[in-house]
Amino acid sequence: MRNSTLDQMKGVGIILMLIGHLFIPYLGKFIISFHMPLFFLVSGYLYKKKQNLQMFWTLFKRLMVPYIVLGFLFLICSESPVEALKSLIAAESWKMRPCVIETQAIAGVFWFLPAMFLAKLIYNFIAETRYVHIIVLVLFTIFWMVGKYTHLPLCISEGCTAMIFVHLGYMFRKYEAKVDSVQKYIYWIGVPVTVICLIFSYIEVGTSSYKFYLLDVAVACFINYLLYRILSRNKSENTAKVLSEIGVYSLQLLCVHVFVGVLLAQFGLADPHEIRYATLSLILPFVFVFGVKGTPLNMIFKL
Numbered sequence: 001m002r003n004s005t006l007d008q009m010k011g012v013g014i015i016l017m018l019i020g021h022l023f024i025p026y027l028g029k030f031i032i033s034f035h036m037p038l039f040f041l042v043s044g045y046l047y048k049k050k051q052n053l054q055m056f057w058t059l060f061k062r063l064m065v066p067y068i069v070l071g072f073l074f075l076i077c078s079e080s081p082v083e084a085l086k087s088l089i090a091a092e093s094w095k096m097r098p099c100v101i102e103t104q105a106i107a108g109v110f111w112f113l114p115a116m117f118l119a120k121l122i123y124n125f126i127a128e129t130r131y132v133h134i135i136v137l138v139l140f141t142i143f144w145m146v147g148k149y150t151h152l153p154l155c156i157s158e159g160c161t162a163m164i165f166v167h168l169g170y171m172f173r174k175y176e177a178k179v180d181s182v183q184k185y186i187y188w189i190g191v192p193v194t195v196i197c198l199i200f201s202y203i204e205v206g207t208s209s210y211k212f213y214l215l216d217v218a219v220a221c222f223i224n225y226l227l228y229r230i231l232s233r234n235k236s237e238n239t240a241k242v243l244s245e246i247g248v249y250s251l252q253l254l255c256v257h258v259f260v261g262v263l264l265a266q267f268g269l270a271d272p273h274e275i276r277y278a279t280l281s282l283i284l285p286f287v288f289v290f291g292v293k294g295t296p297l298n299m300i301f302k303l
Helices: 004-020 027-032 035-045 052-077 081-090 108-126 132-147 153-174 176-181 183-200 214-232 237-248 250-266 275-291 296-301
Strands: none
Touching: 004 027, 004 035, 004 214, 004 237, 004 250, 004 275, 027 035, 035 108, 035 153, 035 214, 052 081, 052 108, 052 250, 108 132, 108 153, 108 250, 132 153, 153 176, 153 214, 176 183, 183 214, 237 250, 250 275
16 A cells, blocks of 8 residues: 555655755755655665565566666757757766766756666665675765765766665664654754754755765754654545546656756747746646556556
């Protein structure tokens, strides 16, 4: 049975992603501080140990098949297929630092698919080891430092740093009652620390950027904990139903979002601050995704 609260969280997360990509000052910085960690935390909460090969094929079908299919469509639509192919191998979300595979094109939000694939696959290898906490922290630290200077292909750095959220999501599920028992202390500490980090720090999972290191990780977890508690107490059945439905189809919305941007650019709409672009980029992903419900295309991307 699906957890409605987690589906609602994914629904909120994908809506915030669409809004965040409009680059609204201040609001955008707040959104990126927690909206992509949300998906890794939820994935960790739902994590179940599998045989490594079984986990590989499960993740490959759910994440890398969509990446390959959408990548093929991306190549077809691109004016420069060579640059598009290089961008897909690089899986670079933004041009913020040198990349091992230099290209003028970027893959945009596609970075999420290989990053999640890698994070879950590696975590499955180490989840039941005695030193899992240390391994997760060491990998996070190493690739956080690497990410400061270069971008590795297929979001290796992003996957290895985001794995800390998978781990923390899994730990929260195991110790949820204990966490709730100290809830008021979490609020007293979390609120002021969050305000400080939102003002002075910067977190972007898609570029493995954590200015304040683990403090940014804690803030992302705190905001998502607040969201989890708010949604778990949501009394509006209609709101819960809508958010849950959006959450179930969050992967499709994420992928289609890229092509909506490409489509709008063909009609001369490329400025995220322009009202027509903002309106269409928010509406069209929902029109397309929920317009193909129940079709084979929908089943390819259902996560």
